[in-house]
Amino acid sequence: MATMRDVADLAGVSIATVSFTVNNTKPVSPATRARVEKAMDDLGFRPNEVARALASRRSRILALLYPALQHRFGDTSSRFFTSAARAANERGYNLILSPVSNDSAELGELTTGGLVAGVMLMEVQMDDSRVDRLLSSRTPFLLIGRNRDPSALDYVDIDFENTVKDSLAYLRGLGHTHIALVTGNTGNSEISGYGPVVRTTAAFAAGMAAAGVAPVMVSCDETPRAGRESAAHLLDASPQTTAVIVMNEHAAFGLVSGFTHRGIRVPEDMSILSISSSPDMAAMSDPELTLMASPGIALGRMAVEALIDKLEGHAGQLAHSLIACTYTPGQSTAAARTG
Amino acid sequence: MATMRDVADLAGVSIATVSFTVNNTKPVSPATRARVEKAMDDLGFRPNEVARALASRRSRILALLYPALQHRFGDTSSRFFTSAARAANERGYNLILSPVSNDSAELGELTTGGLVAGVMLMEVQMDDSRVDRLLSSRTPFLLIGRNRDPSALDYVDIDFENTVKDSLAYLRGLGHTHIALVTGNTGNSEISGYGPVVRTTAAFAAGMAAAGVAPVMVSCDETPRAGRESAAHLLDASPQTTAVIVMNEHAAFGLVSGFTHRGIRVPEDMSILSISSSPDMAAMSDPELTLMASPGIALGRMAVEALIDKLEGHAGQLAHSLIACTYTPGQSTAAARTG
DNA sequence: TTGTAGGCGTTATCAT
DNA sequence: ATGATAACGCCTACAA
Numbered sequence: 001m002a003t004m005r006d007v008a009d010l011a012g013v014s015i016a017t018v019s020f021t022v023n024n025t026k027p028v029s030p031a032t033r034a035r036v037e038k039a040m041d042d043l044g045f046r047p048n049e050v051a052r053a054l055a056s057r058r059s060r061i062l063a064l065l066y067p068a069l070q071h072r073f074g075d076t077s078s079r080f081f082t083s084a085a086r087a088a089n090e091r092g093y094n095l096i097l098s099p100v101s102n103d104s105a106e107l108g109e110l111t112t113g114g115l116v117a118g119v120m121l122m123e124v125q126m127d128d129s130r131v132d133r134l135l136s137s138r139t140p141f142l143l144i145g146r147n148r149d150p151s152a153l154d155y156v157d158i159d160f161e162n163t164v165k166d167s168l169a170y171l172r173g174l175g176h177t178h179i180a181l182v183t184g185n186t187g188n189s190e191i192s193g194y195g196p197v198v199r200t201t202a203a204f205a206a207g208m209a210a211a212g213v214a215p216v217m218v219s220c221d222e223t224p225r226a227g228r229e230s231a232a233h234l235l236d237a238s239p240q241t242t243a244v245i246v247m248n249e250h251a252a253f254g255l256v257s258g259f260t261h262r263g264i265r266v267p268e269d270m271s272i273l274s275i276s277s278s279p280d281m282a283a284m285s286d287p288e289l290t291l292m293a294s295p296g297i298a299l300g301r302m303a304v305e306a307l308i309d310k311l312e313g314h315a316g317q318l319a320h321s322l323i324a325c326t327y328t329p330g331q332s333t334a335a336a337r338t339g
Numbered sequence: 340m341a342t343m344r345d346v347a348d349l350a351g352v353s354i355a356t357v358s359f360t361v362n363n364t365k366p367v368s369p370a371t372r373a374r375v376e377k378a379m380d381d382l383g384f385r386p387n388e389v390a391r392a393l394a395s396r397r398s399r400i401l402a403l404l405y406p407a408l409q410h411r412f413g414d415t416s417s418r419f420f421t422s423a424a425r426a427a428n429e430r431g432y433n434l435i436l437s438p439v440s441n442d443s444a445e446l447g448e449l450t451t452g453g454l455v456a457g458v459m460l461m462e463v464q465m466d467d468s469r470v471d472r473l474l475s476s477r478t479p480f481l482l483i484g485r486n487r488d489p490s491a492l493d494y495v496d497i498d499f500e501n502t503v504k505d506s507l508a509y510l511r512g513l514g515h516t517h518i519a520l521v522t523g524n525t526g527n528s529e530i531s532g533y534g535p536v537v538r539t540t541a542a543f544a545a546g547m548a549a550a551g552v553a554p555v556m557v558s559c560d561e562t563p564r565a566g567r568e569s570a571a572h573l574l575d576a577s578p579q580t581t582a583v584i585v586m587n588e589h590a591a592f593g594l595v596s597g598f599t600h601r602g603i604r605v606p607e608d609m610s611i612l613s614i615s616s617s618p619d620m621a622a623m624s625d626p627e628l629t630l631m632a633s634p635g636i637a638l639g640r641m642a643v644e645a646l647i648d649k650l651e652g653h654a655g656q657l658a659h660s661l662i663a664c665t666y667t668p669g670q671s672t673a674a675a676r677t678g
Numbered sequence: 679t680t681g682t683a684g685g686c687g688t689t690a691t692c693a694t
Numbered sequence: 695a696t697g698a699t700a701a702c703g704c705c706t707a708c709a710a
Contacts, residue, residue: 099425112383114388342687
């Protein structure tokens with residue numbers, strides 16, 4: 001309830017001086033600074049964020065834009081959310097959660113209202129009209145993910161290329177040669193435009209080609225049932241397979257049970273490596289899934305740090321951050337059977 | 340970029356008239372209203388939310404307060420988040436995500452900044468100091484959950500009492516008599532103060548007493564491993580048990596595998612009913628868990644609706660909303676074996 | 679180093 | 695039904 005006016009009066013200085021000491025925006029003598037600060041906590045003064053935003057034409061609010069139709073989020077996303085919110089708070093910012101439909105209509109209301117200082121866009125598609133809208137809205141923004149050509153944009157993303165490379169190296173180290181890849185459909189059929197799948201399949205194909213083995217790739221819905229069907233399909237179509245990399249949290253469970261029901265033991269007969277999933281998820285499987293854990297927490301923090309740096313000017317250059325998934329031991333991989 | 344000033348000039352009216360037509364706050368003749376509205380979309384005018392909030396002393400921002408230490412959220416929570424955000428948007432509000440530590444220090448910064456119009460508090464404890472802080476901060480708020488005596492407060496919560504009642508009725512309908520309850524620890528040991536567990540165990544004990552059967556209750560960590568151990572414990576300590584109600588998503592998986600590893604088939608020999616969990620989670624088990632699904636989406640919407648109603652005056656009375664979990668078929672329950 | 683004063687873009691009160 | 699015009703609480707040249 002106390003305003004700068006009150007603080008100024010109590011400290012016997014001008015309202016401007018209070019502003020200067022609060023924001024360190026101009027030098028203030030130690031003596032008056034002390035008086036002002038005393039007055040402030042005598043009154044329990046807190047600067048009014050709204051007035052501050054109006055006067056400075058810059059709010060301290062960040063918006064996290066996610067697809068409106070999406071009603072559930074995996075561990076990775078929810079970790080990203082909370083990590084981003086926390087990082088924002090630490091820098092004195094607030095994070096608002098904004099569902100936006102893909103037609104990107106609501107984008108205008110957000111970026112024009114003057115409420116939001118900067119925006120983070122989740123689930124970026126390879127060709128994403130929302131990016132164009134943001135560009136022309138002049139609102140500072142950052143991508144969580146990459147569109148087809150993000151070279152001139154700020155982004156943070158999972159390093160799918162290196163994650164696949166690491167995964168292949170790990171499995172080959174166990175003696176596996178015939179490795180399959182199972183990915184997810186992207187709900188909206190636009191599978192050809194979903195970055196994570198595009199980049200992962202490309203990296204996988206390249207990695208297999210380098211070893212002179214034909215790449216076996218399957219995609220299925222994000223359900224355990226679909227995973228079970230994929231297991232059956234793999235056994236029939238590519239019986240020489242001894243290991244599978246799966247980027248599809250929910251289907252991973254189905255793979256395990258699908259193989260098991262067919263008499264294929266995991267991991268003795270078949271190794272399964274779940275990539276871009278979370279420890280909690282992996283722990284729920286029996287046997288526990290060996291995992292390349294997606295860096296949700298790190299990404300959340302990096303995203304807001306980079307965006308705030310940009311907003312405040314100490315940006316330097318574009319943010320182009322890629323973080324690979326990290327190996328996390330489990331019970332679903334083992335050495336390939338010899339012979 | 341266009342302001343009310345610009346709109347007023349273009350329409351040839353005063354700035355006040357523009358405000359009146361935008362907010363329907365005073366009668367405006369159809370003629371001028373038309374001119375103003377044309378001017379508005381000729382200019383692509385959007386009222387500045389920040390200025391609006393400052394002048395009216397009321398922002399359109401809601402804060403969702405959740406425990407800062409919590410880094411992962413289950414399906415239920417994330418559904419609650421997104422549902423709340425969407426409902427807020429539909430009413431023209433924004434939702435900010437605010438991690439607050441239990442010592443409730445950051446609460447002041449939020450409620451005093453003038454940025455937030457109202458607050459929703461998650462994970463309410465039976466005795467929760469944050470509630471007292473909110474009370475004395477004079478910020479309108481609503482509880483997600485209930486403290487020990489919420490009669491004078493606004494809240495929405497899961498109806499644990501009826502959920503347990505429905506669960507017992509369902510299992511008894513299948514012929515089960517010796518039913519056990521497995522709950523979770525609340526991480527922070529304060530189990531005696533965690534509302535959901537307190538209310539569920541109380542309802543369970545009462546329901547069993549009514550049937551003249553001694554209640555068997557176990558609590559364990561929220562991990563599959565702990566669930567496996569609980570299964571073993573139950574078999575040893577209460578061998579007559581034929582069904583278990585589990586309110587512990589992660590442990591539920593362990594229960595299934597724990598029983599299975601001991602040669603007890605699910606559901607033929609042992610029925611398992613997971614309560615206050617989500618369909619996605621239940622579907623990941625093999626066999627799929629029979630479920631009492633927690634109403635995350637409904638709660639999220641009701642919470643913000645009630646809070647906004649309160650903020651805008653059309654509140655009527657205190658919000659005291661309880662929603663029971665809804666039965667969702669699965670493969671983990673079956674008729675009790677006779678003999 | 680500190681003070682003065684004119685906004686920032688609305689809302690809301692009084693007039694007309 | 696419409697128009698002036700103070701607030702709202704703070705920021706920021708510009709002065710002193």
